[in-house]
Amino acid sequence: MLHVLKETLGKLQLPRRTEKKLLTAADLGCSCGQNTLLVADLIVQGMADELYGGSRLGHPPPEFCFYFNDLPSNDFNTLFHLLPDSARNGGRPAYFAAGVAGSFYDRLFPERFIDVFSSTFSLHWLSQVPTEVMDENSKAYNRGKVFVHGASEATGAAYRRQFQSDLARFLRCRATELERGGAMFLVCLGRPSSAAAPVDQGTVRFLFGDMFQDSWHDLVREGLIDSDKVDSFNVPVYAPTLEEFREVVDADGSFRINRLELVMGSPPVVDHPGDASDVGRTVANNERSLLGALVDAHVGKALCDELFDKLRCRAEERAKELMEEMRFPHVVCSLSLV
Secondary structure, X not given: OHHHHHHHHOOOOOOOHHHOOEEEEEEEOOOOOHHHHHHHHHHHHHHHHHHHOOOOOOOOXXXXXXEEEEOOOOOHHHHHHOOOHHHOOOOOOOOEEEEEEOOOOOOOOOOOOEEEEEEXXXXXXXOOOOHHHXXXXXXXXXXXXXXXXXXXXXXXXXXXHHHHHHHXXXXXXXXXXXXXXXXEEEEEEOOOOOOOOOOOOHHXXXXXXXXXXXXXXXXXXXXXXXXXXXXXXXXXXXXXXXXXXXXXHHHHOOEEEEXXXXXXXXXXXXXXXXXXXXXXXXXXHHHHHHHHXXXXXXXXXXXHHHHHHHHHHHHHHOHHHHHHHOOOEEEEEEEEEO
């Protein structure tokens, strides 16, 4: 997907060279690992090359400030410990770093403050579970399920509306904060156009439905929790089609789409892909990194441990299928202000 990031930076129309002394960029939904810094490095270097020709043309680049955004619960301490030493000593770093805690569905920066926005693997997370999905008196009540995949048509429609509302809020905020001539690079989970119904989330079911949902029912069958606990838990994730994504961008009207495509991700990275126990352990650990905090908050750590152990066993049983099919399509988008 990095070629689209480079292409996005190629769309910048900011003042060049001595006219602009400070360039700003922000990663929205940044997490706390090395991948976050990889994206930051690529953006900073790409902006320097695009606007100043790098060091080859003899134009000293301006200073950069990179803002890392995520919810307040994100481990910003770990992230900042990973910054290169040059960002913490007396020398001039590649960029000055700052953390901005808060939801990217709200305003985070002053008007016309950021030159480049990126958000990778985050926009499929909704701001909340749709209220109708949690209402026992609603047709959209998601009884017996924990995700939109395979749910009722009413549940699917509620999830789709929530995604549309959230993405529209995201775009409105960024349209205010983005500098004229700036650009935005977005990546989120998606589903193919052939999976037109919201309740068909394609292979994303491997992450948030399917084995994960069956593991909840294992806990019910063993008497460890009652069914109400399952009914009151829903994963606030929605994987849109390209058409659904484009519809929201077009309706907002603030952005021009430079590129919008669906890119298939890689299979799971497993040390020993032929070893079912290794596949099961890796899949369970990956899913826990995504969902563990939500499950822990809902049922407590002991039952959380039990649930993901059930998931590990199920993933072991389906190891061959998972290695062949557990690949996720992603919506990759490059936007510029109209």
